[in-house]
Structure formats: structure tokens, C-alpha cells
Amino acid sequence: MAQIIWNESYSVNNADIDAQHKEWIAIYNRLDNILLTGSGDAVSRAATDALQAMQEYASYHFRQEEQYLREINYPDLVTHKRLHTDFDDQIYGYNRKIRSGEFVLNTEVISIIKTWLLHHILHEDQKYCAFVAQG
Ligand SMILES: [Fe+2]
Ligand SMILES: [Fe+2]
Structure with a gap:
């Protein structure tokens, strides 16, 4: 996996x-880095913590x-909210399975998270940015 580097094209015009x-x-990026460091208990504990941090931060x-x-009366709020809920549920599910030992965090999961995150910021969030720009 590669790190994600923010650039201006990610901006939604809201600081x-x-x-x-x-x-x-x-x-x-922290999560990605941890998995690059190898395997073993310490790595998987750190990765689980980072995934937990992502769950908390994403929901915030x-x-x-x-x-x-x-506030901006975005007309597609319901649809957008549903996408957020889907991600919340997905990460929550990963965390639960990891804690119960059902599965181990791996690069495949990280890749799914990365794809979702990039698609959401670059396509879905851009839709409300365009709505604001239309005035
Ligand atoms: Fe967002
Ligand atoms: Fe969003």
C-alpha cells in the first residue's frame, strides 16, 4: 500500500x-505504516489501536x-449520511472481528479502507462542495 498525500484537489473549500x-x-497512513513494519503481536496490537482510532475519528x-x-441545506443529506453509516458499520465490524480473533488485519482490508476513503473524499464529498459553489 502507498501512503495518501493530501493535495488541493481534495479540498472541499471548508477549512x-x-x-x-x-x-x-x-x-x-499510520495504519498503513504499522502494517509495513511486519507482523507479530506488537504490530497487530498497534494496528488494532489505529483501526480503533480511525473508527472514532471517522464517526466524529x-x-x-x-x-x-x-447548515447549507444540502439536498442529498440522507443519501450522504447513509454512506457514512455504511463506513461506520464496516469499520465497526472489522474491529469486532479482530478483537474476537475472527480475523487479522491485513493489507487487503487496508486497501478496501483506502479505496473507500479516497472515493468518498474525492467524489462524494465533492458533490456538496459543488452544491455550495453553485450558490
Ligand atoms: Fe468527509
Ligand atoms: Fe462525507
Whole structure:
């Protein structure tokens, strides 16, 4: 996996939300880095902690973003919220399975998270950015 590097094309023209996306990406990069360091108990504990941190941060960010979407009267709030909930559920499920020993965090999971995160920031979040730009 490769690290995600934020650039201006990720911007949604809202400084607070951009900062949150950067933090979310930083957590992703940390997780990616941990898995690169190898395997073993210490690595898997660190990876589990990072995934937990992502679950918490993503859900914090989603709440903030949804609040912003209400403020701007975004017409597709319900659909957008559903995407957030899907991600929450997915990460929650991973965390639960990892803690119960049902599965081990691996690069395949990281790749799914990365794809989702990038698609969401670059396509889904850009839709409300375009809505605001339309005025
Ligand atoms: Fe977002
Ligand atoms: Fe979003």
C-alpha cells in the first residue's frame, strides 16, 4: 500500500472539514505504516489501536460534516449520511472481528479502507462542495 498525500484537489473549500480529512488520512497512513513494519503481536496490537482510532475519528468527522450539510441545506443529506453509516458499520465490524480473533488485519482490508476513503473524499464529498459553489 502507498501512503495518501493530501493535495488541493481534495479540498472541499471548508477549512474545518479539510483539516478533518487531513487528520483522517494521517490515521490511515499510520495504519498503513504499522502494517509495513511486519507482523507479530506488537504490530497487530498497534494496528488494532489505529483501526480503533480511525473508527472514532471517522464517526466524529461524519457528525461534524453532517451538521455542516444541514447548515447549507444540502439536498442529498440522507443519501450522504447513509454512506457514512455504511463506513461506520464496516469499520465497526472489522474491529469486532479482530478483537474476537475472527480475523487479522491485513493489507487487503487496508486497501478496501483506502479505496473507500479516497472515493468518498474525492467524489462524494465533492458533490456538496459543488452544491455550495453553485450558490
Ligand atoms: Fe468527509
Ligand atoms: Fe462525507
